Amino acid sequence: MAKQKTTKDEIIKKAVEVFRKQGYYKTSMSDLAKACGLLKGSFYYHFASKEELMQAVLESVHGYYTHKVFSIAYEKGKTAQQRFEQLFEKQAPIMTEDLAGCLFGNMTLETISSNPEFKQLLQTFFNDWKAAFQHIFEENHSTEVAKALADQSIIEVEGALMMMRLYDDKTIFEQACLRVAEKL
Amino acid sequence: MAKQKTTKDEIIKKAVEVFRKQGYYKTSMSDLAKACGLLKGSFYYHFASKEELMQAVLESVHGYYTHKVFSIAYEKGKTAQQRFEQLFEKQAPIMTEDLAGCLFGNMTLETISSNPEFKQLLQTFFNDWKAAFQHIFEENHSTEVAKALADQSIIEVEGALMMMRLYDDKTIFEQACLRVAEKL
Amino acid sequence: MAKQKTTKDEIIKKAVEVFRKQGYYKTSMSDLAKACGLLKGSFYYHFASKEELMQAVLESVHGYYTHKVFSIAYEKGKTAQQRFEQLFEKQAPIMTEDLAGCLFGNMTLETISSNPEFKQLLQTFFNDWKAAFQHIFEENHSTEVAKALADQSIIEVEGALMMMRLYDDKTIFEQACLRVAEKL
Amino acid sequence: MAKQKTTKDEIIKKAVEVFRKQGYYKTSMSDLAKACGLLKGSFYYHFASKEELMQAVLESVHGYYTHKVFSIAYEKGKTAQQRFEQLFEKQAPIMTEDLAGCLFGNMTLETISSNPEFKQLLQTFFNDWKAAFQHIFEENHSTEVAKALADQSIIEVEGALMMMRLYDDKTIFEQACLRVAEKL
DNA sequence: AATGAATGAGAGTTCATTCAT
DNA sequence: TATGAATGAACTCTCATTCAT
Numbered sequence: 001m002a003k004q005k006t007t008k009d010e011i012i013k014k015a016v017e018v019f020r021k022q023g024y025y026k027t028s029m030s031d032l033a034k035a036c037g038l039l040k041g042s043f044y045y046h047f048a049s050k051e052e053l054m055q056a057v058l059e060s061v062h063g064y065y066t067h068k069v070f071s072i073a074y075e076k077g078k079t080a081q082q083r084f085e086q087l088f089e090k091q092a093p094i095m096t097e098d099l100a101g102c103l104f105g106n107m108t109l110e111t112i113s114s115n116p117e118f119k120q121l122l123q124t125f126f127n128d129w130k131a132a133f134q135h136i137f138e139e140n141h142s143t144e145v146a147k148a149l150a151d152q153s154i155i156e157v158e159g160a161l162m163m164m165r166l167y168d169d170k171t172i173f174e175q176a177c178l179r180v181a182e183k184l
Numbered sequence: 185m186a187k188q189k190t191t192k193d194e195i196i197k198k199a200v201e202v203f204r205k206q207g208y209y210k211t212s213m214s215d216l217a218k219a220c221g222l223l224k225g226s227f228y229y230h231f232a233s234k235e236e237l238m239q240a241v242l243e244s245v246h247g248y249y250t251h252k253v254f255s256i257a258y259e260k261g262k263t264a265q266q267r268f269e270q271l272f273e274k275q276a277p278i279m280t281e282d283l284a285g286c287l288f289g290n291m292t293l294e295t296i297s298s299n300p301e302f303k304q305l306l307q308t309f310f311n312d313w314k315a316a317f318q319h320i321f322e323e324n325h326s327t328e329v330a331k332a333l334a335d336q337s338i339i340e341v342e343g344a345l346m347m348m349r350l351y352d353d354k355t356i357f358e359q360a361c362l363r364v365a366e367k368l
Numbered sequence: 369m370a371k372q373k374t375t376k377d378e379i380i381k382k383a384v385e386v387f388r389k390q391g392y393y394k395t396s397m398s399d400l401a402k403a404c405g406l407l408k409g410s411f412y413y414h415f416a417s418k419e420e421l422m423q424a425v426l427e428s429v430h431g432y433y434t435h436k437v438f439s440i441a442y443e444k445g446k447t448a449q450q451r452f453e454q455l456f457e458k459q460a461p462i463m464t465e466d467l468a469g470c471l472f473g474n475m476t477l478e479t480i481s482s483n484p485e486f487k488q489l490l491q492t493f494f495n496d497w498k499a500a501f502q503h504i505f506e507e508n509h510s511t512e513v514a515k516a517l518a519d520q521s522i523i524e525v526e527g528a529l530m531m532m533r534l535y536d537d538k539t540i541f542e543q544a545c546l547r548v549a550e551k552l
Numbered sequence: 553m554a555k556q557k558t559t560k561d562e563i564i565k566k567a568v569e570v571f572r573k574q575g576y577y578k579t580s581m582s583d584l585a586k587a588c589g590l591l592k593g594s595f596y597y598h599f600a601s602k603e604e605l606m607q608a609v610l611e612s613v614h615g616y617y618t619h620k621v622f623s624i625a626y627e628k629g630k631t632a633q634q635r636f637e638q639l640f641e642k643q644a645p646i647m648t649e650d651l652a653g654c655l656f657g658n659m660t661l662e663t664i665s666s667n668p669e670f671k672q673l674l675q676t677f678f679n680d681w682k683a684a685f686q687h688i689f690e691e692n693h694s695t696e697v698a699k700a701l702a703d704q705s706i707i708e709v710e711g712a713l714m715m716m717r718l719y720d721d722k723t724i725f726e727q728a729c730l731r732v733a734e735k736l
Numbered sequence: 737a738a739t740g741a742a743t744g745a746g747a748g749t750t751c752a753t754t755c756a757t
Numbered sequence: 758t759a760t761g762a763a764t765g766a767a768c769t770c771t772c773a774t775t776c777a778t
């Protein structure tokens with residue numbers, strides 16, 4: 001009875017896994033609690049609602065991407081090619097783990113029509129992602145062209161993640177990354 | 185392909201709309217019944233379960249695509265360019281209506297991990313779609329290359345549909361279609 | 369599994385009893401369902417929420433009072449004294465049963481500060497009650513005086529019902545009724 | 553009468569406000585803790601349970617009334633009229649603040665049927681109140697009559713407080729006090 | 737074919753309470 | 758004294774499903 005010390009961050013970490021695999025609606029608070037070794041009721045000490053939890057999850061993952069993944073696009077002393085390679089290397093395990101794909105992409109298709117509360121968080125994630133790609137493309141292209149290439153690249157990566165999940169085949173994702181790098 | 189005549193088909197037609205917009209888990213049998221002007225209980229005369237209904241829906245939509253959309257790829261006396269144009273023209277309103285995207289793509293991301301019952305139906309749909317695209321690409325390319333281009337095309341279209349939904353912007357989808365045609 | 373035919377009216381009848389005795393917040397939907405021989409979930413077929421049920425209950429009881437109790441105040445061919453007597457005779461068993469008092473008085477003290485949704489229903493009930501008393505008093509008094517006497521009478525009756533409940537003593541209520549009749 | 557010095561009393565003071573406004577069941581331990589600037593868990597250092605807290609609250613308020621309000625009824629060298637006036641003057645702000653009425657009256661209607669633990673505390677409060685009024689009435693009336701007038705007076709005051717809360721009108725309460733004084 | 741009514745499991749959430757620190 | 762964390766029961770409500778009529 002009362003002791004451990006489950007931190008908000010640990011809960012978020014577990015929740016990311018569960019949400020990525022099962023999706024938002026299919027995942028119950030019981031599922032999440034179980035994954036954290038808590039009882040359903042105990043969960044609400046840390047997060048006031050499922051929605052609030054998801055919001056925290058999206059912000060946390062977004063923060064991780066900003067600092068650990070997208071930031072690679074802006075690193076000095078590296079060629080565009082190198083930055084793409086390193087960025088994809090960093091990104092790949094996160095998105096292919098458990099063949100669960102991209103939390104933001106999954107959430108977009110699942111909730112965009114019925115839960116507008118997440119829309120902004122989803123959009124800003126993709127905006128930052130696009131900005132990072134655009135920055136790399138600008139090495140070789142005009143702003144305009146770089147922007148268009150970035151948009152197309154995210155489209156390809158997300159589409160590829162969908163096909164990866166459908167066909168249980170991570171190479172689909174990897175090849176899409178290669179095609180993105182080739183656009184340079 | 186399931187094509188009776190009376191009510192079953194009408195239910196399916198309504199269900200497609202609701203499922204496309206709201207997704208599988210978020211849509212309740214009540215929602216579906218209401219959309220059909222039926223009472224919840226009456227629904228079960230036509231379909232034994234939500235899953236069975238979704239299966240019928242996927243089959244029906246797949247059938248429609250096979251006969252009305254993918255078939256365009258195989259029409260004689262038309263250039264590859266013409267066939268792509270006509271195919272996209274047919275496809276566009278279906279996928280952009282209500283900004284709800286592609287039922288099969290939505291279902292893939294939502295259910296692939298937690299409801300494997302749909303996997304095969306989803307895969308065969310995408311297989312047929314790819315085959316149609318491949319057939320057009322083969323006009324100008326080797327089988328191998330045509331297959332790769334088809335795969336990439338579906339990836340781009342599905343990725344674009346996701347971004348269309350996220351940003352409320354149908355042109356994202358339209359431009360992806362143009363890029364596909366340009367691969368010829 | 370599925371058969372009976374619990375009507376909305378029967379549910380309301382049972383709910384009145386339970387709510388009068390236990391109050392609004394202390395009464396759970398389980399309590400109410402049990403009292404009706406239903407399962408918790410079945411309840412929601414008939415009423416969409418606890419609040420909606422209570423609203424229906426208040427309206428139903430109000431209707432009963434209007435037609436069966438307050439109407440006595442307006443009956444022709446009877447003296448004011450007779451009308452008071454008959455009105456109280458009708459009213460007494462309803463308010464003293466189970467020593468549970470007046471549903472509207474109970475609800476007023478319990479919910480007026482925290483559930484403003486009921487305020488209007490409660491006020492209109494008391495307005496009608498006052499109007500009935502005022503009508504009787506007008507036999508012997510000016511409109512103004514009759515109104516004041518009616519206000520005081522309801523105050524006395526409700527105060528007496530509180531004391532009746534506190535001391536388990538129905539005579540407290542009966543004597544208050546006598547005092548009201550003496551104001552004539 | 554419970555009068556320590558430090559925090560227990562402050563908690564009680566805050567709790568009275570919250571309970572008077574929101575009632576017993578609608579008020580959660582969280583609400584109370586928040587009102588005291590404490591965490592839920594900390595509350596249990598001071599009071600073992602919600603019920604125990606309410607008991608302490610009732611005793612404390614009863615003590616206050618005994619010493620500060622009812623005592624006025626027994627003051628020497630003042631006419632009955634003066635004592636009533638001063639007593640009501642003291643009582644009025646307590647009962648009309650926030651239009652929340654009388655804690656004991658509210659508690660009576662809310663808990664008498666379902667929480668008999670409070671019954672005695674509620675009864676003794678009203679007994680003391682009646683005794684005070686009776687004492688004043690005995691100045692001009694026989695013991696018997698004074699007792700009856702006291703009973704009626706409390707009934708009127710409590711009934712008036714209910715109507716005050718229902719109609720947001722403090723004058724209803726004030727006029728009831730005047731009518732009580734007129735019974736002298 | 738369709739309806740109205742019921743079911744029972746489970747959803748998200750709240751709450752009084754506990755207790756190691 | 759007070760806190761942070763956990764508990765577990767209960768709560769309101771939803772849902773897929775069943776079935777007599």
